[in-house]
Amino acid sequence: MAKLLDKQRYKCALGAMQSVQAIERALPVLHSGPGCAQKLSDTNGSSGYFSPNIFPCTSINEKDVVFGGVKKLHSTIDNALKVVDADLYVVLTGCIPEIVGDDTGEVVSEFADSDKPVIYAPTAGFKGNNYKGHEQVVDAIIDQYLKKSDEKEKGLVNIWADVPYQDLFWLGNIRELEKLVASLGLTPNTIFGYKRGIKNIDKITKAEFNLLVSPWVGLGSMKKMEKKFNIPFLHYKTLPIGATETSKFLREVGKFAGVDNEKIESVIKENEDYYYYLIERYADLFLENRVINKQFTVVADAQYALGITKFLVNDLGLIPAKQFVVDDTPSKYREDIKKEFENLNFNIKAEASFETDGYKIHEEIKNHDYHGYPLVLGGYYEKEVTESLKGNFINISWPVQDKVVLDSHYAGYSGGIRLIEDIYTVAVQRFN
Amino acid sequence: MAALMSLEDSVFISHSPQGCVGCAIMAVDMYRVGQAHRGIKNIKNPRLIVTNLDQKSVVFGGEKKLKEAVNKAVTRYNPKLCFVYASCASGIIGDDIDAICGELQKEYPDTLIIPIHCEGFKSKICASGFDATFIAINKYILKNEKVEKEEGLVNLFAPTTVSYADQKEMERMLSLLGAKANYIPFYSSLEKIKKIPAAVASTSICKVFADEFMNTLWEDYGIPYSHTVMPIGIRNTDKWYRGIAKVLGKEKEVEEIISREHERIEPLVKSIRNRLQGKRVFICGGTGRSFAAAALIDDFGMELVGLETPTYDADAQIDIEYLNGIHKDFVVDIANMQPFEQVNLVNRLKPDTFIGVPDWAAKLGVPTTHVLDGKRPTMGYDGLLFLGNKIADQLENPGFNKKLAKHVKLPYKDSWYNENPFKYITEGGK
Numbered sequence: 055m056a057k058l059l060d061k062q063r064y065k066c067a068l069g070a071m072q073s074v075q076a077i078e079r080a081l082p083v084l085h086s087g088p089g090c091a092q093k094l095s096d097t098n099g100s101s102g103y104f105s106p107n108i109f110p111c112t113s114i115n116e117k118d119v120v121f122g123g124v125k126k127l128h129s130t131i132d133n134a135l136k137v138v139d140a141d142l143y144v145v146l147t148g149c150i151p152e153i154v155g156d157d158t159g160e161v162v163s164e165f166a167d168s169d170k171p172v173i174y175a176p177t178a179g180f181k182g183n184n185y186k187g188h189e190q191v192v193d194a195i196i197d198q199y200l201k202k203s204d205e206k207e208k209g210l211v212n213i214w215a216d217v218p219y220q221d222l223f224w225l226g227n228i229r230e231l232e233k234l235v236a237s238l239g240l241t242p243n244t245i246f247g248y249k250r251g252i253k254n255i256d257k258i259t260k261a262e263f264n265l266l267v268s269p270w271v272g273l274g275s276m277k278k279m280e281k282k283f284n285i286p287f288l289h290y291k292t293l294p295i296g297a298t299e300t301s302k303f304l305r306e307v308g309k310f311a312g313v314d315n316e317k318i319e320s321v322i323k324e325n326e327d328y329y330y331y332l333i334e335r336y337a338d339l340f341l342e343n344r345v346i347n348k349q350f351t352v353v354a355d356a357q358y359a360l361g362i363t364k365f366l367v368n369d370l371g372l373i374p375a376k377q378f379v380v381d382d383t384p385s386k387y388r389e390d391i392k393k394e395f396e397n398l399n400f401n402i403k404a405e406a407s408f409e410t411d412g413y414k415i416h417e418e419i420k421n422h423d424y425h426g427y428p429l430v431l432g433g434y435y436e437k438e439v440t441e442s443l444k445g446n447f448i449n450i451s452w453p454v455q456d457k458v459v460l461d462s463h464y465a466g467y468s469g470g471i472r473l474i475e476d477i478y479t480v481a482v483q484r485f486n
Numbered sequence: 487m488a489a490l491m492s493l494e495d496s497v498f499i500s501h502s503p504q505g506c507v508g509c510a511i512m513a514v515d516m517y518r519v520g521q522a523h524r525g526i527k528n529i530k531n532p533r534l535i536v537t538n539l540d541q542k543s544v545v546f547g548g549e550k551k552l553k554e555a556v557n558k559a560v561t562r563y564n565p566k567l568c569f570v571y572a573s574c575a576s577g578i579i580g581d582d583i584d585a586i587c588g589e590l591q592k593e594y595p596d597t598l599i600i601p602i603h604c605e606g607f608k609s610k611i612c613a614s615g616f617d618a619t620f621i622a623i624n625k626y627i628l629k630n631e632k633v634e635k636e637e638g639l640v641n642l643f644a645p646t647t648v649s650y651a652d653q654k655e656m657e658r659m660l661s662l663l664g665a666k667a668n669y670i671p672f673y674s675s676l677e678k679i680k681k682i683p684a685a686v687a688s689t690s691i692c693k694v695f696a697d698e699f700m701n702t703l704w705e706d707y708g709i710p711y712s713h714t715v716m717p718i719g720i721r722n723t724d725k726w727y728r729g730i731a732k733v734l735g736k737e738k739e740v741e742e743i744i745s746r747e748h749e750r751i752e753p754l755v756k757s758i759r760n761r762l763q764g765k766r767v768f769i770c771g772g773t774g775r776s777f778a779a780a781a782l783i784d785d786f787g788m789e790l791v792g793l794e795t796p797t798y799d800a801d802a803q804i805d806i807e808y809l810n811g812i813h814k815d816f817v818v819d820i821a822n823m824q825p826f827e828q829v830n831l832v833n834r835l836k837p838d839t840f841i842g843v844p845d846w847a848a849k850l851g852v853p854t855t856h857v858l859d860g861k862r863p864t865m866g867y868d869g870l871l872f873l874g875n876k877i878a879d880q881l882e883n884p885g886f887n888k889k890l891a892k893h894v895k896l897p898y899k900d901s902w903y904n905e906n907p908f909k910y911i912t913e914g915g916k
Contacts (some may be wrong), residue, residue, distance in 0.1 A: 055538070056538060057538060058537055058554060059507075059535065060533075060534075061531070062504060062534075065502050065505045065508035066505025066508065067505070069508060076773075081897075087574045087606035088606060088607070088610040088822075090505065092509065093505060093506060093509040094509075094842070100844050107843075108826075108846075113610060114607050116607055117608055118607070119578060119607050137826055138899070139897050140897065145760040148575050149573075149574055150578065151501055153575065153579065154578065178503075179502075179505040179575070180503040180539050180540050180541055180544050180575055181540070183504055184505075245543055322701070397625070434511060434515075435531055438530060441528075441529075442528070453510055453511035453514065454511065455511055455515050455831060484730050
């Protein structure tokens, strides 16, 4: 795990309350201190059916620290079942109960016969960040809720992507990935966002395969499902943004699913034609040197650092300066991800640095020669350093303050177009 | 953390696991907005470091991580001040942050290293954290040292949610009394903090902010203080103003100013009253603001039907008794939000408008508005005009909330709305 964090880029495992929140009608029940949910909630579209202030919480006090909080947890779950109308109750533990040794699993097991399912995920902050917490939630569903199914639905594909809310574009992205998969004649199944929820969770084990679109997040859950339910998986590492990567994505998914090659190519052609119709209309803007410089840096989780680098190099013809992966990627995945950064068109290689220390990142950005004003796509912290260099800044990764995103997305052909719009909307407002 | 985040030349170290600063963006935004309002050109981020306590630290202690963090803070930023915040985890595993900071202080004599005891499980309200902050300021910065008095200097303590517009209004009002404000701790500095004992009086903008500290300043330095109400609405603004004027011996002057101000704003208040007279209001907010809002609505002829506030003490009872005198019949819910209690009450009381944290009442179709605004004016004589017009505008077009209520449903079971809203309050908080 990362050492000290100067300008931190993620939350703790309990931040997975937002992964639960992203599952329609799933309610996080927190066994934690009184401040945790307050600190872990953002205002980025989180006032949904259950807002963080609605999440039932044991609100542990000094007495519970000494005597344990299991009784309080029992009554909190019990009363939540009575008052709150949910389909799935997910108990999440914070630091305190896991340090003082409350047996949360034992308390939750007492609700095995309740009308609605109650499961739990250990998400103590000191054990990991919210990327890990997200996986803990998916694992809890696999281990405590799902049952193996012998019946398979033809063409059904579970799609898994990066962490809801941590990823500002999670909703739009997963919908776009669904559309892409459906365009190949397959049936996508996802559990996050509008009208998915428990009914889609119930379909997970009927899928022919799992499709994971992420450099590393969720890989453990895929392996778990392969072992437990015999569901094979395709690990597609790059979030496809823009034409080059999305066409690659469609070919690989199509091939894995046994989709007819002609069908794949016709889908690609139709999408690329429209994509380049749009690009052509604005080509004069993109060709004009005056508007934007060639060198860029992305400061983001592995998903966007990799996806955006590939897009800007392969589709827009920009040159990568150093890229920073700030999600504390576990070291066992790093080599593979580095290779992806080195696999760009025209033999271009991007140097990727796995770095959680914002101070060092800013020093490197300041000391790099971008041959002009830099283009920096990153978290809100990068606004300060980019402004000091008179560069163009786009806030694409957590923390987010400069952007309101309802269902916009960067995934897919249309996502590439959105990202171009965002970059050039900033660029044309500048006088340099 | 929020109390100190805008202090100049400081580094903030959260001795905690990584989630405890999950709200960093709020701090960053607030600090940046505050700088923008104050006309600062090169807007900075707060310098925030997390020691990132992990499983190993939970077993073996986090001392090493804290030392490393302080070392990095000093070598990177060379700050005048370095605050070290305790967390639930550091508190339970027993890291002695006082001793560690004491040792580090010898190593880094040019940076003042200040531990703050704000373990989350110690209290359910952030006001306790503010108290902890001031205890630390007193112990590590002021240290009972005597400083030369500065004539007319008044400590003006303000919580983070006070906008720059409100700061200026409070400073204007104090200047009319011939006083100069030492605005603490927002956007202040080590120098300004050190000036606290030089003041001739203290006052606070919020009832639960620096109230204990002002008493400490009286005991330790003999600085008299005024602890009244939050200056929102005519009655509270008058009361707040008279409070500090009395301490400064300007009782006669303040009456003249007050009558002048009243004369100026009364016609304007009247026009607002014409728009709001008789409307029934439910209020939910922090301790200071919720009581202040309840007094404010009387200026506009509105009627209080429900009040939700997070804390209750003898001081709150004074306010409740005052409100009993002006509003005939209202429910008091002492609750730190508890939306399930609130929606049950709002659904029963069916107010015309709702003031405060709006998320749930809005979904019941009630027009909602705020008296908490970190970016715009809310306080003093001009602030109340701003608020009144805002409330009236909101009431005249409730369209957004009505549409929202038509399309979404709150997550509570229908049966809950028929239950006693206070059903789950147990004796002794069991």
